[in-house]
Amino acid sequence: MAHEHHHHSPGQAPEADIVGEEYWDSRYRESGKVWSGDANAVLARQAEGLAPGRALDLGCGEGGDAVWLARKGWHVTGTDISGVALERAAAHAADAGVADLTEWQRHDLAESFPAGRYDLVSACFLHTFGEFPRERILRRAAAAVAPGGILLVVGHAGWAPWQEDRPKVAFPTPDEVVAQLELPVGAWEVLLAEEHERAQNQPDGRPGTRTDNAVKVRRLA
Template identity: 85%
Template sequence: MPHEHHRSPEPAGADATVVGEEYWDTRYRESDKVWSGEANAVLARETEGLAPGRALDLGCGEGGDAVWLARRGWHVTGTDISGVALERAAVHASDAGVDDRTEWERHDLAESFPAGEYDLVSACFLHTFGEFPRERILRRAAAAVAPGGILLVVGHAGWASWQQDRPEIDFPTPDQVLAQLELAAGAWEVLLAEEHVRAQDQPDGRPGTRTDNVVKVRRLP
């Protein structure tokens, strides 16, 4: 699954009541590499022209986005619920020569959140099974954006074209994400709120499609 990582709800047979650290650690241990190691395409596009500063990557997985940002001069804090994923992210950063611009923190975002303010807060595919307070987490993400900084939220708009009989998971529209963020009037600028269809190969290699959405907002100075 290229250019996609984080809390994307893909695994078959998940028990929707017990998705947590142990579940994600087990999932990462099932293979040497779960994700492509490349940055999410939307993050790369939407941050390419930003001046580097401090960045927070929520649900960083094996570190593809964080390392991409660090290579471009950002100082990045990556956080994930899986210690296994974070260990791999640290190795990825070291191999890329950016371990001095990256740090890794284990958080169950339903329970704790990294401290500080950031010029960029990214939440890419922050979905999961079971009880998950995504709206509250995204509001906390907005609160962590420094004046003049960017919040980028990328998510699925639904299951992929070939997926059937999947569990019920809330896939909010861009307008719903904006409403859920509860941004203070006059304090934010909406730069982007849209859905887009992208090509994604099915597990058997046949072509398929997936609809995603992106919300990009800027806290006014």
């Protein structure tokens, strides 16, 4: 069973038959708060100048990106495979005073996908272990973008240098992501397709640097 997961680096490889809702609910229950609650820096940078509309956050985790967008005036649908994560995301939105601008849907994106068209569809760190139809999911994400809207795909370029356990996970390049989207010629504009470095603390607390990448495309009206 495949899984989508938000701004997360896969670590210890789970058993293949438990990579689903139960596995990720368990991972979230291990800690009172898994993520910082802040938005991904690339999302914040790339969405800062956009006029607020309807947004879809794929693999929203505990809602950091969705709440940031809602604070900017977006109406946001956040989806994740983990019901535990979604409960925390809803609480985060309520605490931030944006509950009325957010809704939360549980989806295993390998099996189902939110309905509707959106002015911004964000897929940040949509990586997982084992078999996962990432390319098909991202093409479906592109199909959910309204005319004039944006699809933003952010991913890791590879494992962090300090990660020793490296199970099989796909880390496509920006150009590979663009190719995998199979965008019709003339119907889309590629605004960004590049790698970038960012600071990330290592497990022992020491500062580190890892390479990520981002693809931003606009559906032409």
